[in-house]
Structure formats: structure tokens, C-alpha cells
């Protein structure tokens with residue numbers, strides 16, 4: 001997604017007169033008293049933008065990449081692609097839709113080779129064209145390169161301008177192509193130096209997999225915003241297959257073992273000589289996306305060194321300790337609220353019940369980012385179980401409130417099924433600021449918690465009570481005993497990088 005971005009300079013104002021963000025700097029509060037609701041569209045959940053996989057040294061690498069992407073489908077449902085290499089050629093097939101819809105047996109048969117990279121993508125309307133689907137394959141001065149990435153670069157504009165002045169011709173609006181162009185224009189002599197050189201110039205969030213005719217590369221940005229793990233399939237008598245994936249749940253489907261996370265600022269290269277690694281950047285504080293633990297990643301994944309299931313269970317328990325309420329039953333908003341609800345119920349000593357049933361067979365049609373299908377979406381996706389809710393005081397557990405409109409529909413649905421009281425508990429702090437690091441968030445003016453008090457939100461969603469997990473409670477829930485830095489900018493407005501989307505902090509209707 002292309003956003004309008006400006007570089008922050010401490011203490012300076014941009015041409016609009018608005019102060020910009022600097023590392024650790026809080027943008028000015030805007031739109032402090034806009035009326036509820038502020039939604040211009042009913043996009044009421046956050047979406048991850050991408051998942052990536054890479055396979056080295058497997059006779060059917062395309063099918064392995066397909067299975068890996070299948071496990072990562074929750075990270076993006078609009079397009080998917082697989083590129084393969086056999087030492088000579090580099091094939092690439094992309095399509096719009098779900099992984100299983102695009103990659104039939106016939107299609108996979110057109111992707112030969114023992115190396116593959118794959119990508120599954122979500123993006124906003126207008127930016128979801130096949131042209132921007134990944135992997136992208138570029139025939140550069142360094143040879144053929146295929147690249148796929150998860151995250152968002154935040155210094156796109158200046159890099160693109162500089163590269164165009166140097167004669168670069170861009171075929172897409174994808175962040176990934178910027179990286180390939182930087183590689184092509186790097187003065188370094190070896191390909192791995194060129195890649196390290198280009199990664200050191202880009203700012204923002206990226207977990208990247210790259211492939212040439214005979215090598216695979218994997219890298220994470222210096223702050224480690226997005227996850228990326230390395231795995232291995234042991235093959236007695238032959239060399240092991242090396243894999244990379246956004247989440248470890250992909251390894252389980254491939255019967256691979258988890259080896260380790262790719263480190264923030266690390267570039268890993270896999271060739272016929274084995275795995276080598278270098279730190280292309282260091283000394284930057286880690287700021288891994290805490291929302292991966294709250295919502296995005298699957299609970300059966302190990303992300304940033306910790307099981308997501310464990311984090312969510314602790315979030316629920318902490319939520320019960322911080323804001324318990326007399327009730328008869330704990331009900332999750334499925335699926336992402338389930339683990340936190342289990343933790344809450346156990347800590348509170350209350351029964352846990354599936355009082356809302358999710359229809360898992362709602363097709364892609366209903367998760368496309370378009371207004372007309374979203375309005376219908378909540379009723380299509382969720383249905384209450386009347387006999388579990390009737391006459392009960394219900395604690396409803398969800399993972400976030402974005403615009404508030406979906407939460408209101410769910411509260412109404414539970415009350416309409418006969419619940420006597422509905423108490424909504426959210427397993428993270430209020431989302432008050434947009435994300436610039438690869439998560440599709442509405443601008444600040446459309447985030448209900450940015451512009452309203454908790455009591456105002458409670459009234460809007462029509463709950464009997466509303467409480468969020470505290471930031472301290474969330475941080476305690478995701479720590480794994482090691483010192484680990486997390487990005488919490490969507491709760492605090494304090495961004496770890498030097499860049500900010502001015503559109504996101506200007507009041508509604510303002511122009512620059």
C-alpha cells in the first residue's frame with residue numbers, strides 16, 4: 001500500500017505546519033472530540049498484509065511452498081504467488097484469490113525446481129491488482145531475482161525518487177521492487193554485498209525472502225517488526241531441505257523442525273555450500289509488532305521466541321484480574337478471541353461457552369475489502385447460540401475495537417439472543433494510532449478509541465460495561481523472560497522509526 005509519508009526531523013514542522021513524528025516522539029493529538037461514530041466505511045478489523053515462505057533443496061519445492069502458503073493463508077487472502085528455480089531458469093506464477101484456488105496440480109506442474117519462494121497477500125482496494133502480487137521477478141543488472149516481502153517500507157518516496165533519477169524504471173508500486181532496484185544500483189561487487197547494502201538503506205518493517213537461479217536469501221529489518229523463522233526437513237542420505245516462513249505453523253504442515261528465528265538485521269544465504277549469515281545492521285532497538293501476539297499470528301505458531309497461544313492465554317488471565325465483573329458465562333468472539341477467553345474464564349472461575357459460532361465456509365467474496373460485503377459480513381460470519389446466552393450475564397472477549405461498528409453489531413446480536421447483560425472485554429489496550437509497518441489500519445480520525453473516551457465507546461457499542469487490557473498487562477503477557485523490545489505504537493502513538501504518514505495525524509478534512 002502506498003501512503004503519503006514524510007521524514008520527521010526533531011523539532012521541525014513540515015510545510016503543512018503539522019509537527020512530524022520522530023523516534024519516540026508522540027504526534028500531536030488531533031480531532032479530540034469528534035462525535036461517535038466517525039466511520040466512513042465499515043472496515044472494522046485490522047488486517048495483516050502478507051505471509052512469505054522459502055524452500056531450498058527439495059525435489060518438489062513448488063508443492064512445499066504451496067503447503068507453506070496454505071498454512072499462512074490467514075495473513076492474506078487476496079493474491080498469492082510462487083516462484084521456483086532449477087539452477088537455470090526462474091519461473092513465477094501469481095494469481096488473485098486463495099492459495100488453493102490458484103495453485104491446482106496443473107499450475108504447480110509448471111513450476112519446476114528444487115528452490116521456491118512464495119507469498120500470500122492482503123491489500124486495500126485499488127492496490128490489490130495482480131501487477132502488485134508477489135513474488136515479483138526482476139531481470140536486473142545482477143541477474144534474475146525474485147523477491148517477496150511482508151511489511152511496509154516507510155522511506156519509499158525518497159528512495160524511489162533517487163532511483164528514478166539514476167535511471168530506474170519501475171513496473172509496480174510494490175515496496176519489493178524498490179529493494180531490487182537498490183540491489184541493481186548498488187556499487188558493491190558481490191550479490192550478497194549488494195543485498196546487504198540495499199537492505200541497510202530501507203527503513204520500516206520487512207521480512208523478506210529472495211531467490212536467484214541458485215540461491216535463497218532471507219532477511220529481517222533491523223527492528224524485527226515482522227516474524228520470520230528458519231526450519232529444516234531432515235532427509236537421511238541427502239542434504240536437508242532448508243525453509244523459511246513467516247510463522248512456524250507452516251513448518252508443522254511440512255513436517256519440518258523449527259531451527260531458529262532469523263534475527264533482526266540479519267541476512268541469511270542458502271547455497272549448495274550450506275547456510276551462511278551476516279548481520280547487515282546492528283545496534284537498533286528491537287521493536288517487534290506486539291499485535292502479532294494479540295491477533296495476527298496463529299495460536300499454534302511460535303513468534304518472537306514465544307508461543308502465541310501462551311501469550312493470549314495470559315492476556316485473558318490478566319484481563320480477568322484487571323477488570324473482572326460478576327457474570328454467568330465467558331464467550332469468545334471467534335476465532336481470535338478464543339484463547340484469551342479461555343484464560344479469562346479459568347482465572348475468573350467462570351464457565352467458558354462457544355456462545356457465538358463462526359461460519360468457516362464464508363468464501364473470499366465476504367472478506368474482500370469492499371463496503372457492500374462488509375455490511376453483510378458480521379451476520380454471515382457469526383451466529384449466536386441462543387440457549388447458551390438466554391438470561392445470562394455474558395462476558396464477551398474480543399481482541400480489538402477498531403471503528404466500533406462491528407463490536408456494536410456483536411453486542412446487539414448477543415443481547416438479541418436473550419443475554420441479560422453484555423460485558424465486553426478487550427485483550428489489548430485501546431487502538432489509538434494507525435500502523436505504518438504493514439498492518440492495514442484506518443487513519444486516526446476513524447479509530448474510535450483515538451477520539452472517544454472508554455465510556456463514550458461503551459455507550460456507542462451498547463455494552464453494559466467495557467474494559468481493555470492495560471499496556472503493562474499486555475507487555476507482561478508477551479514477555480518470555482528475555483529482554484525483548486516490542487512496538488506498541490498503535491496503543492501509544494510513539495513510533496519506533498523516524499517516519500510518519502501525515503495523512504494519518506491530520507484532523508479530518510485538513511489538507512496539506
Ligand code: SF4
Nearest residue numbers: 289435437487489490
Ligand atoms: S503500530 Fe501496532 S500493528 Fe503496527 S507494528 Fe506497531 S504494534 Fe504492530
